[in-house]
Amino acid sequence: MAGIAAAAPSAAPGQELTLVRLKYTVDTSNPDQRNDWNAKDFAHVLENVSALLRRTVSIQASPEPKVLTLEDPALASYPFLFMAGHFGVVLNQAETQWLRRHLTRGGFLLATACCGNPSFVRSFEREMKKVFPEAPLKTLPREHLVYRSLYEIDSVACLSGADSTRPSRNQSLLQGIEYDGHLVVVFSPKALTCGWAQNGNCIPSCERVAPEDARKLAANIVVFALTH
Numbered sequence: 579m580a581g582i583a584a585a586a587p588s589a590a591p592g593q594e595l596t597l598v599r600l601k602y603t604v605d606t607s608n609p610d611q612r613n614d615w616n617a618k619d620f621a622h623v624l625e626n627v628s629a630l631l632r633r634t635v636s637i638q639a640s641p642e643p644k645v646l647t648l649e650d651p652a653l654a655s656y657p658f659l660f661m662a663g664h665f666g667v668v669l670n671q672a673e674t675q676w677l678r679r680h681l682t683r684g685g686f687l688l689a690t691a692c693c694g695n696p697s698f699v700r701s702f703e704r705e706m707k708k709v710f711p712e713a714p715l716k717t718l719p720r721e722h723l724v725y726r727s728l729y730e731i732d733s734v735a736c737l738s739g740a741d742s743t744r745p746s747r748n749q750s751l752l753q754g755i756e757y758d759g760h761l762v763v764v765f766s767p768k769a770l771t772c773g774w775a776q777n778g779n780c781i782p783s784c785e786r787v788a789p790e791d792a793r794k795l796a797a798n799i800v801v802f803a804l805t806h
């Protein structure tokens with residue numbers, strides 16, 4: 579059984595972590611899909627993650643995550659960025675440069691495909707090649723510290739379809755980009771959001787991380803990002 583690997587770190591006194599949801603352009607001709615960066619099925623998951631961090635890791639995570647665009651000058655004050663979606667993300671040249679600048683100056687990006695949607699997976703891989711042409715997304719080996727930074731996670735429980743009772747185990751779920759020896763992007767092609775948002779049930783085509791492991795991964799990834 580996965581246990582807690584290390585003493586839970588605390589943020590420095592008075593220091594607050596505010597998670598940021600990136601508002602990005604959605605690659606779609608369908609006007610109903612243009613708010614996919616903030617789709618209603620995951621609109622409040624960062625509040626859940628912030629509450630989880632306060633409860634389990636003693637990180638003073640703000641109960642009110644922010645929404646920012648990549649060109650917003652305020653972005654520099656918020657290292658931890660999050661993005662998710664079902665459809666396609668598209669970054670223009672300026673956004674590509676702003677994101678690279680953020681991530682090469684100590685920032686961190688966690689991204690996930692809602693319901694494991696292949697359109698988002700493909701578009702995220704494509705856009706990250708523009709941001710880091712020299713450093714492709716790579717599968718993080720199961721020994722990677724991100725699986726050990728708080729909870730020991732030997733394999734990630736994943737769920738397919740509406741059934742939430744028979745998880746499969748995945749030992750190489752997460753992908754990442756390293757820049758200058760630092761992990762600066764973590765991507766889960768199976769949905770973390772669906773695990774954070776619900777009690778294990780989703781639409782019939784959903785490919786997601788089971789809720790308990792989705793929560794453990796969130797804590798591990800944030801702790802890793804804050805301590806490396």
Ligand SMILES: [Zn+2]
Binds near residue numbers: 769772784
């Ligand atoms: Zn789902």
